[in-house]
Amino acid sequence: MKKIKSEKKLCLICIEEHEVDTVEIVDHEIFKGEEVSYTSTYEYCSNADELLETEEMVKTNSLTMKDAYRKKVGLLTSTEIINIREKYGVSQKDFSEILDWGRATITRYENHQVQDRAHDNVLSKIDSDPKWFLEMLKRAKGRISDKAFSKYHHEASEQFKKKRNQYLIDSIQAIYADYENEAVAGRAELNLNKVVEMINYLALKVDSLHKVKLMKMLWYSDILHFKRSGIAISGLAYSTLPKGAVPEGYDQIVLLNGVSFDTVWYGDNITYKFKPTPGFEIKELGHSEMEVLDEIISKFGNYNTDEIVEMMHEEAYKCTESYRIIPFSFAEQLIID
Numbered sequence: 001m002k003k004i005k006s007e008k009k010l011c012l013i014c015i016e017e018h019e020v021d022t023v024e025i026v027d028h029e030i031f032k033g034e035e036v037s038y039t040s041t042y043e044y045c046s047n048a049d050e051l052l053e054t055e056e057m058v059k060t061n062s063l064t065m066k067d068a069y070r071k072k073v074g075l076l077t078s079t080e081i082i083n084i085r086e087k088y089g090v091s092q093k094d095f096s097e098i099l100d101w102g103r104a105t106i107t108r109y110e111n112h113q114v115q116d117r118a119h120d121n122v123l124s125k126i127d128s129d130p131k132w133f134l135e136m137l138k139r140a141k142g143r144i145s146d147k148a149f150s151k152y153h154h155e156a157s158e159q160f161k162k163k164r165n166q167y168l169i170d171s172i173q174a175i176y177a178d179y180e181n182e183a184v185a186g187r188a189e190l191n192l193n194k195v196v197e198m199i200n201y202l203a204l205k206v207d208s209l210h211k212v213k214l215m216k217m218l219w220y221s222d223i224l225h226f227k228r229s230g231i232a233i234s235g236l237a238y239s240t241l242p243k244g245a246v247p248e249g250y251d252q253i254v255l256l257n258g259v260s261f262d263t264v265w266y267g268d269n270i271t272y273k274f275k276p277t278p279g280f281e282i283k284e285l286g287h288s289e290m291e292v293l294d295e296i297i298s299k300f301g302n303y304n305t306d307e308i309v310e311m312m313h314e315e316a317y318k319c320t321e322s323y324r325i326i327p328f329s330f331a332e333q334l335i336i337d
């Protein structure tokens, strides 16, 4: 028996006013054929050496017991169910409607009733798969208010983007796992927040920022900063592609949250034109890093793609075999500086 608090009040066991303790006790119970242990809360009267369960405690203790059962048999707890619903900002009633379950089903699951296994699987899938929730939501259109529908749709889309972004980050980090502790990334640790800030800042300051130009400007910024202070900015590693330096993981980087672009047709080819993301802020780039970016912008900002490609007569580029990582040790031979 563990004392939680003590309060002077009318004791409902001995009907006298005295210090009544609130205590925790480990209880055991058989529920649906399973023995469960859980911590219950009671009031304790030291005069009578007896325990009392207030109405509120009866409810909480029962919920705690059922959550202990849910945990034991691998079902979502009531709190986990509430969190899943709140993640999408959905009301209990609408959640039941979207799932096409009985009106009060979710309310019951969040309180006293243990969900069945099939419903539990659906809730777990919704938790991990926002895209699937979006599909269920579309099916419920017309059964919930338009206003609620668009609110939930927005929230689920945000969850989906977040999920996709995490997947992108993981895949970029998987690529960079090979480069850890090597000089190929200019001694800097990969910082994708900085990468996103660099892209936005360049997109803000440079007109018509296409892929080739952006990639070059990122490389120049990193290698120039490395030359000045012995460390690159982003931690990106660049390799030599036919049109110049391109960061490893480029395909994933341009899809990260916070990177915005329009797709533009060039004859038969499609290309990206980068633009600043509304509301973006510089939070992680430091003073010396911004200075280098500004310098690169003033040097190359007005170049068109062909002029930029022409600029790749840097030793770093000429001396690195195609499709190989460009060493930062070429910084000393930079022509632009």
Ligand SMILES: [Zn+2]
Pocket: 011, 012, 013, 014, 015, 016, 018, 045, 046, 047, 048
């Ligand atoms: Zn008492």
